[in-house]
Amino acid sequence: MFLQKLKTFFLILTILGTFFLIYNWYDNYQFKNNPLNQTIIETINTKHKELEILTYQKFNIKRKIPVIISEKMPSKLYGAATYSKSGQIQIFLNKKHFQESLEYMIDDVLPHEYAHALMFIYGKTTNQNGGHTLKWQNICKSLNGSRCDRFVNHNDIIMGKTNFF
Ligand SMILES: [Zn+2]
Structure with a gap:
């Protein structure tokens, strides 16, 4: 039994x-x-707006930086900031990581890449330490980024062409 x-x-x-x-x-x-669900998209948009306001308040920079959700990025890359030859600056976020790491993508990755984008605007396109210089760190902190002293993405600044579209 x-x-x-x-x-x-x-x-x-x-x-x-x-x-x-x-x-x-x-x-x-x-x-x-x-596509990402509406709640996630709104969360990204809200954070993007917040970053634009901070950028204006703290650095007096009004430039719009597009944030693109990409399905074609390698998994190990959470986000990237790109600078094309023509001077176009874009931020890419890896769609694959929004399911299990939403908070991390919003609080860490987005401000992190935004700080790289601002460095480009300042004409700092050096690849020293993958672009993670002291100045970058200070900008990242000004943008209320979390853990600006630690970074998983070591190769997240890209000069020239990308195939993330
Ligand atoms: Zn980085």
Whole structure:
């Protein structure tokens, strides 16, 4: 009798596990194949606005810097700031990381890349320490960035062409 109960128990466990796997797979599939949901987009836009205001207040810079959500960035890169030959400055955020690291993307990555973009505006396009100089650090802090002294993205400033579109 005990064995019978044990069998039933494991059968139920297997069925539940299967459902869970399917649900998880479906959830990931939905995320990968759809644009970011409205709540996430609004969160990004709000932060972007906040950064524009801070940039104006603290550095008197009014320039609009586009923030682009990319599906084509390598996973190890959370964000990037790019500077094209024609002087165009853009920020890319890796869509793949918005599902499990929303807060990190908003509070760390976006201000981090924004600080790189401002460095470009100041004409500082040096690649020294991947662009993470003391001046960069100070700008990052002024933009209320979290952990401006620690960075996962070591190669997140890109001069010239990108294929992140
Ligand atoms: Zn960086």
